[in-house]
Amino acid sequence: MDEMVLTGSSNAVLERIVDRLRAEFAIKDLGELHFFLGIDVKRTLTGFYLSQQQYADDILERAAMMNCRTASTPIDAKGKLSADGPPLEDAKTYRSITALLKRILRYVRGTSAMGPYIHGSRDLSITAYSNADWAGCPDTRRSTSGFCVFLGDALVSWSSKRQPTVSHSSAEAEYRAVINAAAECIWLR
Structure with a gap:
């Protein structure tokens, strides 16, 4: 494994986990997380939400879809493409893929401010x-x-x-x- 991100609400618990990992494996602690999936991670969840929204807005701006209407789901039942379908150069396939990508971007537009839902759990199964x-x-x-x-x-x-x-x-x-x-x-x- 190259890298692993550990997070939690208790530094003491995180330190115990790192100590147990260190007992089993040769690990190197790279310190506090600064970037994750290309997103500049702030010290608070609010900062993370803002960074995530800025990332989504950047993608929407590049696609000229900042003011598009939103979609409640990323894909509809009709948007399914088959690997055995016509070649990509086919104009109909190109239109299908373009429509699919636009649908996904409309979904991103409607959900960019939501952020991830992270909650604690005692279930270790x-x-x-x-x-x-x-x-x-x-x-x-x-x-x-x-x-x-x-x-x-x-x-x-x-x-x-x-x-x-x-x-x-x-x-x-x-x-x-x-x-x-x-x-x-x-x-x-």
């Missing part, structure tokens, strides 16, 4: 979900599998990648996805 397609890549016929792992209500790990070999059945593809999720849970535990 690990829950994982996995899924896979079967022979989803039309060129290699390899499956794509993914998983997400939650610690209580918090998403702490996720992955989505093409499987290294061709699966003989959908069940085999699903089993490989479950194995990857289980390995991640064991590592986290």
